[in-house]
Amino acid sequence: MSKSTATQARPVSPHLQIYRFTPTMAMSILHRITGAALYFGILLFALWLLAAASSREWFDFINGLFGSIIGRIVIFGYSWVLIHHMLGGIRHLIWDTIHGLEKQTSRNIAIANLVGSILLTLVLWICAWAIRGGL
Template sequence: MARVQRPTSPHLQVYAWGLHMVLSILHRATGAALGAGTLLLVWWLVALASGPEAYDQFIVCMGSLIGRIILFGFTWALMLHLCNGIRHLFWDLGKGFELSTTAKSNYLVLICSVILTLLAWVVGYGMI
């Protein structure tokens, strides 16, 4: 019996990369990063409950350059995931599938995530 040669699924290298592909991958990556970043929140709560020495150690770690970069990345991941999630809610309602609307919403998600991240950091530092 001769084996029928079936077409194979195209690989990522076949497709032209677009912002929609990047945002799709980033949505999944930020979801995973937020799951891992939740450990930072647990560390903060445990340090807060453990007393001043443990809390001071947390503040020193998160106040360092590397700690602030991690916190900034966590904030941006949260905002990107939020903005892209809102867009997915509209898609679930069957709205926004036109190519021009999708292209505009790609940029809107990116711009809003950056603005919200910067706004959160400005407000956060303004409270200090």
Template sequence: MSHSPATRPQARPMSPHLTIYRWPATMLMSILHRITGGALYFGTLLIVWWLIAAATSEQYFDFVNGIFGSWFGRLVLFGYTWALMHHLLGGVRHLVWDTGHGLEKDTSTQLAWATLAGSVVLTVLIWAGYFWLGA
């Protein structure tokens, strides 16, 4: 079947590939908010494991506490702390938006970067306090 020039199907434009597309800060923070929400679920299971160990026996608690006190356990807890702070600040950012404030493009971008910076600063402060108190 032959199409006349007027009825020939138009070629659809291709979407840019993800490696070409520049992600806006608000999109990146939205994705991180979802990822940290999932990470918090699994991190909370670790906290529950620690609490169950504390209620079980001294030997089992020492075993679990030893895992959390290892370099890998502390790295996981550091990541959990960051995820908690990032998710918390992301929730505050959304709460601000729910009031109708901060929705302008520049302001929302600044809030997105502030969420990331604030989560890093809070995480470092929490862990600095932990080590300062004699961990």
């Protein structure tokens, strides 16, 4: 092995305190969090399917849990997670085509991702509520 002839220490990568927090960074972090949350939601969906395949009593019990206030909040949150993660994936697909990589454009797309996910979740629940006939 040869000896290094460098006279200065190699630069160290900047730590998180060096970077300014941006919407693109926030959406990247949120995309990872929503991806992890999807695993939890899939477990709930699998539990519901398992209950549907078993007895009527078990299915009624699980439906009762999901129909409670806390259950509806969890399902509402899961629907937002699903929509937000989907829009984040579309954002990444756009970037894969080498479009929207400019600083301001990527910032606008990141903000649109958050706003769009909230609006689409509300539209989904309003439509579901209208179809179902209220509470």
